[in-house]
Amino acid sequence: MLRAAAAAENLAIAVLGQAGAVLPAFGADGQLSGQEVFSQQLVTGLSNGMIIALIAIGYTMVYGIIELINFAHGDLCMLGAFLALTIVGALGMAEWSGVGGVGGVVLLLFSAAVFCGGLNWSIDRLAYRPLRKASKLSLLVSAIGASFILVNLGLFWGGLPMDVFAGGGSSAAPKDFPALVSNRDVLTLGDVRWTLNDLLVLAVTVPLMVALTVLVKFTKLGKAMRAVAQNPTAAQLMGIDVDRVIGSTFFIGGALGGFATVVYSLYNNTISFQMGYRMGMDAFIAAVLGGIGNLPGAVLGGLLIGVVRSMSDQYVEARWTNAVVFGILILILVFRPSGLLGAKLREKV
Amino acid sequence: MSAAAPLLKVEGLKCAYGQAEILHGVDLQVRQGEIVSLIGANGAGKSTTLMCLSRVNRVRGGRVTFDGHDITGMRPEQVVRLGLVQVPEGRRIFPRLTVRENLEMGAFIRRDRDGIEADLRRAYDLFPILRDRSAQQGGTLSGGEQQMLAIARALMSRPKMLMMDEPSMGIAPILVAKIFETVRDVLRAQGMTILLVEQNANAALRMSDRGYVLETGNIVLTGTGQELLGDPRVRAAYLGE
Numbered sequence A: 001m002l003r004a005a006a007a008a009e010n011l012a013i014a015v016l017g018q019a020g021a022v023l024p025a026f027g028a029d030g031q032l033s034g035q036e037v038f039s040q041q042l043v044t045g046l047s048n049g050m051i052i053a054l055i056a057i058g059y060t061m062v063y064g065i066i067e068l069i070n071f072a073h074g075d076l077c078m079l080g081a082f083l084a085l086t087i088v089g090a091l092g093m094a095e096w097s098g099v100g101g102v103g104g105v106v107l108l109l110f111s112a113a114v115f116c117g118g119l120n121w122s123i124d125r126l127a128y129r130p131l132r133k134a135s136k137l138s139l140l141v142s143a144i145g146a147s148f149i150l151v152n153l154g155l156f157w158g159g160l161p162m163d164v165f166a167g168g169g170s171s172a173a174p175k176d177f178p179a180l181v182s183n184r185d186v187l188t189l190g191d192v193r194w195t196l197n198d199l200l201v202l203a204v205t206v207p208l209m210v211a212l213t214v215l216v217k218f219t220k221l222g223k224a225m226r227a228v229a230q231n232p233t234a235a236q237l238m239g240i241d242v243d244r245v246i247g248s249t250f251f252i253g254g255a256l257g258g259f260a261t262v263v264y265s266l267y268n269n270t271i272s273f274q275m276g277y278r279m280g281m282d283a284f285i286a287a288v289l290g291g292i293g294n295l296p297g298a299v300l301g302g303l304l305i306g307v308v309r310s311m312s313d314q315y316v317e318a319r320w321t322n323a324v325v326f327g328i329l330i331l332i333l334v335f336r337p338s339g340l341l342g343a344k345l346r347e348k349v
Numbered sequence B: 001m002s003a004a005a006p007l008l009k010v011e012g013l014k015c016a017y018g019q020a021e022i023l024h025g026v027d028l029q030v031r032q033g034e035i036v037s038l039i040g041a042n043g044a045g046k047s048t049t050l051m052c053l054s055r056v057n058r059v060r061g062g063r064v065t066f067d068g069h070d071i072t073g074m075r076p077e078q079v080v081r082l083g084l085v086q087v088p089e090g091r092r093i094f095p096r097l098t099v100r101e102n103l104e105m106g107a108f109i110r111r112d113r114d115g116i117e118a119d120l121r122r123a124y125d126l127f128p129i130l131r132d133r134s135a136q137q138g139g140t141l142s143g144g145e146q147q148m149l150a151i152a153r154a155l156m157s158r159p160k161m162l163m164m165d166e167p168s169m170g171i172a173p174i175l176v177a178k179i180f181e182t183v184r185d186v187l188r189a190q191g192m193t194i195l196l197v198e199q200n201a202n203a204a205l206r207m208s209d210r211g212y213v214l215e216t217g218n219i220v221l222t223g224t225g226q227e228l229l230g231d232p233r234v235r236a237a238y239l240g241e
C-alpha cells in the first residue's frame, strides 16, 4: 500500500514511538473490554468534538460581532470538503506517498481554509453587509437564503464528472473521501488508544485554537474585533473601519471552518452535500451550549457534544443520538439560557 | 481673531432619522484654538449634530469642511484620520476591554508604537486614576472615571479638534469639576480646539470663547460666551432664571 497514509504513519510512529507503546490495544483474547470500549468512544468523541468546536467558533465569532446566527456556516464547510475532494481527485492525491502525502494534507487544509474564508467574507459582503442597519430578522432570512444557495452549489458540484465523485453518477449520493491518513493505532496511553487520525485532529485544532486566542487577546485586529462587538458606534468614533473588521471576522471564522471540514473528511471518510446541515447543527448547538459569543464556551460545547454523541451512539442507540443532543440543548436553555460560560446578563454600557 | 479660515465650518447641515428631519440647516464655525459651546434643551439635536459631523449619521443636506477638506461625504474613520474626534454622549466605553486596551483603541489609527506609549503615559498623568485602574475592565469604572477614560481615549488619536457631548452628564459633582478643569486649563493650554455640548449651560459658557444656541434643529442665537451669559433669552431658557 503505497499511500500518503502509510508513509505519514511511519513518520508519526518514528516521532511518537518514544512517547508511548505502539501496540494494538486489544485484550488478550482479542476482544475489547468494557473499559477499552469506553476509552475508544471517548477518544472518538473528543476528536469529533474538537472538529465541532472549530466550526462552532465560526458561529460564535460572527454572533459575537453582529448578533447573527450564520445559518450558512455549516454549508460553507460542506463546500470546503467538496473543494478538498476535488483537489484530491485532480492531483491523484490518493496515490501520493511519503513527504508528498503529508504535504498533500497540508495543501488540502490550507486550500479549504482560504476558500472557506474567502467565501465567508464574500457572503458577508454580498448578503449581510447591505443589511447592517436592517432588522436582525432580515439578516437571519438572508443567512437562510445563503445556506440554500450553498447547499445547491454542493449538489451541483457533486455531479461533476470526476472519478472522486463517482463520475458524476448521482450528485446527491455521499462521496467516499480517501483515507489519506490511516486509522491504525499509533499511540497507547493507559487504555486510551490514539489513531494517527486522532492525532491529526489534535495537531490541527489545538494550534489553531491557541493562535485564535492570541489573535483575539493580543493583536490590534483582535482588540478591534472585541471593540466592534462591544460598541460598534464607539469603534467607528475611534477610526475603526467596522465593516472591514466584520469582514475579517467572517474570513477567520470561515477559514477555521475550512480547516475543520478537511479534518472531518479525513476522519470520517465520507462527505455529502447534506453534511453541512449536520455539522452546522452540532456546531450551532455547541456554541449555544457554551454560551454564544464566548470562544472558550464554543470549545467546551464542541467537546461536550462530540463526547455525548459518541457515548450515545455506543450506550443508547445511534438513532436516539440526535434526540439526546437536542434534549441536552433544551435542558441547558431552560436552566442556563446564557449557556455554560455565557455572561449572565448582556452588558450594554 | 485671525482672519484665517475656520478649522470647522458647517453650512446648512440637515440630518434626518428616517423621514423625521431633526436638523433643518445648522450653520456654525469653530476656529483654531477656540472653545465653542453648543447649548440647547434636551432633544434639540445637539448629539445628532455631533454624530453627523463624525459622519456616523447620514447627512441629508449642507456642507461640512474640516481643516480644508470637505468631509460631508466621508466615512467616519476618514474624519478621525483628519483629526476630528468625538467624546460621545454616555461615554461609550468598551466595557469588557481593559482601561489600557480602551486607550489603545483610541490610538487605532496610529502606527507609531513609541509615540503611543508616550501618549499612554501622558493620559495616565492627566488622569492618574486611570493608571491605577489600567488592567481593570472599562465597565467596572464609575461614571466619572469612565468619562475621564473617554476623554483620554479620544486624545490618544492626537486629534486637531475634540467634540465633547455632555461630559458632565450623570457624574458626581466633584468629578464634574475635575473634568471641566481639565478642559479649561489643560486642553486649552495645549491649544486644543473644542466644540462642547452641554446641558450645564452656565459652566459651559463660562469657559467658552463663543457659543451657539440650538432649538429644535435650528441655531437661534450665537455670540461670545459672555454675551450669551448676559442674554435675557438664554438666562430665561437655559440658566433657570
Ligand SMILES: Nc1ncnc2c1ncn2[C@@H]1O[C@H](COP(=O)(O)OP(=O)(O)O)[C@@H](O)[C@H]1O
Pocket: B017, B022, B040, B041, B042, B043, B044, B045, B046, B047, B048, B049
Ligand atoms: N436614533 C434615533 N432615531 C430617531 N430619532 C432620534 C434618534 N436619536 C435621536 N432622535 C431624535 O432626534 C431629536 C434630537 O435628539 P438629540 O440629537 O439626541 O438631542 P440632544 O442631544 O440635543 O438632546 C430628538 O427628538 C430625538 O428624539
Ligand SMILES: [Mg+2]
Pocket: B046, B047, B048, B089, B165, B166
Ligand atoms: Mg444629546
